Amino acid sequence: MKTKLLLFLCLLVFILLFLGFALPLRGASAAPHAQFVTATPGPDGRILYTVVDGDNCGQIALIHGIAVTQLRQLNSRLDQDCTLTVGQQLVVGVVSNAPTAGPAPTLPPATVTATPVSGTTEVCVLLFNDMNGDTLRQETELGIEGGAVSLTNLNGSYSQTQNTSSAVDPDTSEPIRTCFVDVPGGEYNISMAVPDEYNPTRLLSRTVTVKAGDRAEVSFSAQSKTLTVSEATEPQQGNRSSLLGIFGFLLLLGGAGLAYYAYRSGQPKSKLKGSPLMKR
Known part of the structure; x- marks a missing residue:
């Protein structure tokens, strides 16, 4: 027994x-394989989250399936301690849906400066890597190679297309813009097509009016899709x-x-x- x-x-x-x-x-x-439901993306493709009482960076990152380091990349204004305030809006992701008409971030106006050229104008366009997704270019956010930008006069008298560049000016350390030269003065539509591996963070079309002898500068932004993949399930x-x-x-x-x-x-x-x- x-x-x-x-x-x-x-x-x-x-x-x-x-x-x-x-x-x-x-x-x-x-x-x-854990999945979490996130908020509906806005017209510009960004997914925003509003901080409530008791939230912290680790909890927000866990809920939305991202890493804390990625949350910091998407929100460059967070301090070293990741301090949050109630009502603060955080970017928790960017989707690849093309922006639609509706509320959008306030974009800086096209810069127009006078040049000694007579009879024609110059339009220079930059597509930069918006790493933190805030639609504003920082010093470390350089140009993106392989985008396609088109400049078309609204009356149909002028239309040209060029590719964007990631080159940097060695003298100023600023990204080199894609420039259309000898452009007649008038009202133009500027449209941008970003490379497949990027998501736009601004509207992809702008209208600008230039006069003969002026030089216009317009910027577009996009963010790498690698920032929105599910690598951030590691903390979970x-x-x-x-x-x-x-x-x-x-x-x-x-x-x-x-x-x-x-x-x-x-x-x-x-x-x-x-x-x-x-x-x-």
């Missing part, structure tokens, strides 16, 4: 040990794996206790128990 009880306890310990190792591995492999995987690991350790500890109890139960009782020697 004791032998059967010992075998049963050993079998139970083996099952508990197996579950203790298998559950953390299974939970870790399933973690990358790490948290879930840690919890399952602790649960597995507790199972191992319980199994060790049962094994010790089974070992003690299987030991023969002392023959001295109840003898006159034990009563002395």
